[in-house]
Amino acid sequence: MTPMTAGITRAGEGIEGVRWNILGQIYIPKQLSESSLSWHATFPPGTFVPPHIHPMQDEFLYILQGRLTAVLDGQESVAEPGDTIRLPRGQPHGLFNRSDAEVKCLFWVSPARRLYDLFWALHNLGPQADPADVVAVSAKHEVDFLPPPDAE
Numbered sequence: 001m002t003p004m005t006a007g008i009t010r011a012g013e014g015i016e017g018v019r020w021n022i023l024g025q026i027y028i029p030k031q032l033s034e035s036s037l038s039w040h041a042t043f044p045p046g047t048f049v050p051p052h053i054h055p056m057q058d059e060f061l062y063i064l065q066g067r068l069t070a071v072l073d074g075q076e077s078v079a080e081p082g083d084t085i086r087l088p089r090g091q092p093h094g095l096f097n098r099s100d101a102e103v104k105c106l107f108w109v110s111p112a113r114r115l116y117d118l119f120w121a122l123h124n125l126g127p128q129a130d131p132a133d134v135v136a137v138s139a140k141h142e143v144d145f146l147p148p149p150d151a152e
Helices: 115-125 131-140
Strands: 020-022 025-032 037-043 048-053 058-065 068-072 075-079 084-087 093-096 103-110
Touching: 020 115, 025 103, 025 115, 037 115, 058 068, 068 084, 115 131
Parallel strands: none
Antiparallel strands: 020 025, 025 037, 037 103, 048 093, 058 084, 058 103, 068 075, 068 093
């Protein structure tokens, strides 16, 4: 991985023109280095990231627009514009847009580890990917999805 370079990543643009569709959400990478990865995310109404764990990364979200429900270690909270969600490594979390409006936010993780490669892999599975494929690919990239509550 190359070191981070100085510069400006313009609004609506990703590094190297990259734009991912991750299960119906749009992720635009803004910065990548060994120590961190950041991306702009758009969550259409009704989309979500199921509960999962990053065993090797701390994750953060800064809410720009809309209301995002965060499930943090089993407890629900709502984040609104200007709020920051802190997700320590190893702590289960899920993110849900339960509103009728788009949610836009800035994510970042530290260190970057294999998340950039995971987003490429999920993008390549397509927006209607089989959940079992998503879980398997994610596990190979250091993100562990939790079983649905009724499966425990």
